[in-house]
Amino acid sequence: MASLWEYANPLKFMRTTERILPAVSALAALCLVGGLVWGFFFTPDDFRQGSTVKIFYIHVPSAMMAVNIWVMMLVTSLVWIIRRHHVSALAARAAAPIGAVMTVIALFTGAVWGQPMWGTWWAWDPRLTSFLILFLFYLGYIALWAAIEDDDTAADLTSVLCLVGSVFALLSRYAVNFWNQGLHQGASLSLDKEENVADVFWYPALVCIAGFILLFVALVIVRTNTEIRARRMRALLARERGADA
Amino acid sequence: MPDLGKYALEVLSAYGVSLVLIVGIVLLSVARSRRVRAELEAVEARRQRNG
Numbered sequence: 001m002a003s004l005w006e007y008a009n010p011l012k013f014m015r016t017t018e019r020i021l022p023a024v025s026a027l028a029a030l031c032l033v034g035g036l037v038w039g040f041f042f043t044p045d046d047f048r049q050g051s052t053v054k055i056f057y058i059h060v061p062s063a064m065m066a067v068n069i070w071v072m073m074l075v076t077s078l079v080w081i082i083r084r085h086h087v088s089a090l091a092a093r094a095a096a097p098i099g100a101v102m103t104v105i106a107l108f109t110g111a112v113w114g115q116p117m118w119g120t121w122w123a124w125d126p127r128l129t130s131f132l133i134l135f136l137f138y139l140g141y142i143a144l145w146a147a148i149e150d151d152d153t154a155a156d157l158t159s160v161l162c163l164v165g166s167v168f169a170l171l172s173r174y175a176v177n178f179w180n181q182g183l184h185q186g187a188s189l190s191l192d193k194e195e196n197v198a199d200v201f202w203y204p205a206l207v208c209i210a211g212f213i214l215l216f217v218a219l220v221i222v223r224t225n226t227e228i229r230a231r232r233m234r235a236l237l238a239r240e241r242g243a244d245a
Numbered sequence: 246m247p248d249l250g251k252y253a254l255e256v257l258s259a260y261g262v263s264l265v266l267i268v269g270i271v272l273l274s275v276a277r278s279r280r281v282r283a284e285l286e287a288v289e290a291r292r293q294r295n296g
Contacts, residue, residue: 032267040260041247051249055259062263101270109259116252215267219274226278233285236292 008085010228017221025218031211039204055113057205061212063106069099070169077159089155093145094223098216100138127184130172137165151231
């Protein structure tokens with residue numbers, strides 16, 4: 001079996017990922033459209049929350065992705081720090097804007113769901129607040145990459161920022177378990193079937209979660225390969241400038 | 246279209262904004278991918294021409 005580290009070679013990474021990209025993209029579209037149509041059109045209203053329960057099919061997967069994308073960035077940043085594989089650092093860079101979009105979706109859908117259910121768009125609740133800080137970390141991470149010209153220095157500094165931001169990524173996931181105060185309820189989905197929402201909501205939610213995960217994989221492939229090409233282009237242009245000088 | 250009752254605005258705005266953001270990042274990612282690929286090909290072709 002091929003070693004995982006073979007994919008540290010940019011050409012091998014691009015060749016392999018571009019081969020699987022069409023299948024991943026098609027599956028992502030199928031699961032996203034299927035799950036959202038199922039949830040929106042073919043599930044009943046909740047007896048207490050009415051039709052707002054339909055927001056669940058976007059809010060929960062996007063919030064899960066917002067946290068887990070940061071965890072993926074943490075892993076790839078650690079690989080960069082320890083093994084200095086450029087593909088790894090570029091994958092973290094590629095993932096950040098997707099994570100930021102997922103965080104905005106989770107915050108927005110949470111606000112429009114919270115207004116009718118809690119009577120407020122926003123509360124300084126532990127989970128909401130840590131999510132907002134996670135969003136600011138995403139913005140800071142993206143800005144730091146853009147602000148530093150040297151790729152390796154940018155990868156070093158953003159990796160450190162990623163390590164620090166991981167505290168808030170984990171807090172936003174577990175805040176409701178640490179603190180009891182706050183409006184946000186505990187996890188709606190769990191591997192423990194007893195804690196789950198009813199099956200009629202659970203199955204379409206699972207399809208939506210699969211769709212969000214596959215969408216992320218497809219996007220991160222496209223964006224990482226773009227970053228690899230952009231890095232090669234910068235290196236070639238720098239060599240040309242050096243030869244001209 | 247299901248009857249969303251008094252929460253129609255909340256539900257539709259949640260779906261609408263989310264879909265716009267998702268489609269937006271997909272389109273931006275694909276557009277940048279095409280642009281960078283074309284630019285790199287141009288730079289590599291120029292380097293080959295110039296030896």
